[in-house]
Amino acid sequence: MPSKPLRHSFIAATPAFAAGRDTPRAFLELCLEQIEAREKDVLAFVETAIPAARSAADAATARWRENRQLSSIDGMPIGVKDVIETADMATGKGSPLFTGWQSGWDSASVKALREAGALILGKTVTTEFAASVPGPTRNPHDLTRTPGGSSSGSAAGVAAGFFSAGLGTQVVGSIVRPSSFCGVYGYKPSLGGINRGGSHDYMSQSCQGVLAASLADVWQTAIEIVARTGGDPGYPGIVGPMTLPEAKAPRRLVFLETPGWGAVSAPLKAAFEGTLARLRAAGIEIVGRANAAEVAEVEAAICEALPVTRDINGWESIWPLNIYSERDASKLSPQMRDRLKESLAMRPDDYRRCLARRAAIRALYARLAEGADGCIALSATGPAPVGLLSTGDPSFAVPGSLLGVPALSLPLLSEGGLPVGVQLLGFEQQDAALFAIAGAVERIVTGEAVAGG
Numbered sequence: 001m002p003s004k005p006l007r008h009s010f011i012a013a014t015p016a017f018a019a020g021r022d023t024p025r026a027f028l029e030l031c032l033e034q035i036e037a038r039e040k041d042v043l044a045f046v047e048t049a050i051p052a053a054r055s056a057a058d059a060a061t062a063r064w065r066e067n068r069q070l071s072s073i074d075g076m077p078i079g080v081k082d083v084i085e086t087a088d089m090a091t092g093k094g095s096p097l098f099t100g101w102q103s104g105w106d107s108a109s110v111k112a113l114r115e116a117g118a119l120i121l122g123k124t125v126t127t128e129f130a131a132s133v134p135g136p137t138r139n140p141h142d143l144t145r146t147p148g149g150s151s152s153g154s155a156a157g158v159a160a161g162f163f164s165a166g167l168g169t170q171v172v173g174s175i176v177r178p179s180s181f182c183g184v185y186g187y188k189p190s191l192g193g194i195n196r197g198g199s200h201d202y203m204s205q206s207c208q209g210v211l212a213a214s215l216a217d218v219w220q221t222a223i224e225i226v227a228r229t230g231g232d233p234g235y236p237g238i239v240g241p242m243t244l245p246e247a248k249a250p251r252r253l254v255f256l257e258t259p260g261w262g263a264v265s266a267p268l269k270a271a272f273e274g275t276l277a278r279l280r281a282a283g284i285e286i287v288g289r290a291n292a293a294e295v296a297e298v299e300a301a302i303c304e305a306l307p308v309t310r311d312i313n314g315w316e317s318i319w320p321l322n323i324y325s326e327r328d329a330s331k332l333s334p335q336m337r338d339r340l341k342e343s344l345a346m347r348p349d350d351y352r353r354c355l356a357r358r359a360a361i362r363a364l365y366a367r368l369a370e371g372a373d374g375c376i377a378l379s380a381t382g383p384a385p386v387g388l389l390s391t392g393d394p395s396f397a398v399p400g401s402l403l404g405v406p407a408l409s410l411p412l413l414s415e416g417g418l419p420v421g422v423q424l425l426g427f428e429q430q431d432a433a434l435f436a437i438a439g440a441v442e443r444i445v446t447g448e449a450v451a452g453g
Contacts, residue, residue: 005140006161007213010076017064024060024075034161043136044157048122074117079124079166085198094126107198112228124153133333145384148178149391155182165212165221169201173397179409180379183419191404192235203316219244240432247439250373255288260395263381301361305402314343315351379409379421406431
């Protein structure tokens, strides 16, 4: 086992920047020390831009010294998932088809981050086309275990203290699951919450999100992006204050077992039930399938989340996989070639039936908002499994993707000394309310006081 991973919260350091006791350049050097010490084992990066990051950190240091910082994240070191375009680095998409490929410009989110003064420290490892075939990244908590995927390098990089926040994407479980496995905070916004322009995740459930060292780092990174580039076209983008929403205890939370509950070990179930007990002791009502018919109905419906998502993604990935195959099928993994064959066997009516079922499940879930403030579940079936050939079971993460609602993974549990996340799910376009609940849940579970709802 390596030394315990670190998380470097940039937002926690900003009061010291403002007071002149610390600087963004010194903060960056702490991250670079961790990279020097551990990157050869963790393998979070595809490429780095360290000289440019140091130069940008010096400029941010001068701005903080003169009280003219560009934003709350001016000088924050950030990793960018390698399906998101950067003008100064290649975007390889986890595939040999795109080794060294550069568009020559920044994606919408990266452009916004640079305008906010953030340091784009490097491109982080993704699975092949942000799908299922893993890259080389290892879990910083135990190098024999997967970091999860597909936002593998972003999760591992935050956990190892390489940067304070990483951009990720999710269409199945690619933010929530690696956040859980690596013991970091992970945020999948409401559908369309962050502008995906220049990001190679085209599917209708795809979201760009943030993995970070603290809840505040997550929110500040996301809101500073949206303040400059908005959400996807046709969506309002994340709506909320320019600082982390104040913690507010919910009145009622729905406990969602999801299809993953049966795979959870007895000790982890006991630990999670202890978390629910602490929330109840704080005055929060917890309802589940056993005592609420509407919850049981939602539980039955989200059992379909993974197969429906796979079919939707299959149809939606015919292009560009057909183009990639025509270019050089030998550079696609066997799994990706099989996926294309399965997708080509689908017909438009198959896809339309899946869309109709997804809409029905979303409508059913939305009705929970009439009597609850949000939902609580595990983020994964357990700690990261041993081995690097799989990114793990996505059954706890996929419901939030199918539903299009905001999801947060909080590093609040462990099993066998390895992290497991607690997941909170909100309601569509109510992301700020979910962060307020998350702040309260975190404080209650860790023993801090919090204002009532």
